[in-house]
Amino acid sequence: MDTNYSHTQRAPLCLLLYANALLLFVISLSLQNQWLGQWFLPMIGGIVLLLAASFHYLKVEDEGEALSVRFGPLPLFRRTVPYRDIQSVEVVRSSLMDGWGIHWSSKGGWIWNLWGRDCVLLQLDRGVFIVGTDRPQELHAFLEQQVSSRVTDLQ
Numbered sequence: 052m053d054t055n056y057s058h059t060q061r062a063p064l065c066l067l068l069y070a071n072a073l074l075l076f077v078i079s080l081s082l083q084n085q086w087l088g089q090w091f092l093p094m095i096g097g098i099v100l101l102l103a104a105s106f107h108y109l110k111v112e113d114e115g116e117a118l119s120v121r122f123g124p125l126p127l128f129r130r131t132v133p134y135r136d137i138q139s140v141e142v143v144r145s146s147l148m149d150g151w152g153i154h155w156s157s158k159g160g161w162i163w164n165l166w167g168r169d170c171v172l173l174q175l176d177r178g179v180f181i182v183g184t185d186r187p188q189e190l191h192a193f194l195e196q197q198v199s200s201r202v203t204d205l206q
Contacts, residue, residue, distance in 0.1 A: 056113040056193040062166030068103035109165035139174045140194040142187045
C-alpha cells in the first residue's frame with residue numbers, strides 16, 4: 052500500500068453559501084433606507100461570501116508525521132492531527148443532524164464534513180475528530196496503516 056495519502060473532495064456546498072450571500076445582498080438593496088439594509092445585511096452577506104470562498108473543497112493529506120485536513124481554497128480552516136495522537140479509526144456515517152461544515156458532532160467530537168454522510172472517526176488521545184470524505188475506505192485503510200506502524204515502532 053502507498054504510504055502517502057492525498058485526496059480532495061469537491062462539493063456544491065459553496066454554491067449554497069454563494070446563493071445565500073446573493074440573497075442577503077438583494078434584500079439589503081430593497082432596505083437601503085433602514086440600518087438593516089445599509090449595514091447589517093451587507094455585513095452578514097460579506098461573511099457568508101467569505102465562508103463560501105473557504106468551502107470549495109476539503110483536502111485530506113499525509114504530511115509525514117501528521118494528517119492535514121483543510122478546507123479551501125481560502126485557507127481559513129485547517130487542522131493537523133499527529134499520527135501519534137490517533138488511538139483508533141473507524142468508518143462511520145454522520146447523522147442528518149451532523150450535516151456539513153465544522154461543528155460539534157452528536158458522536159462527541161468535532162466533525163469536518165463538506166458533503167455526504169460518509170466519515171472516518173479518529174479516536175484521539177484527547178477526544179474525537181471526524182473527517183467527512185467521499186472515499187472512507189481509502190482514508191480508513193491509510194490511517195490504520197499509520198496507527199499500526201506506530202504501534203509496531205513502539206514495540
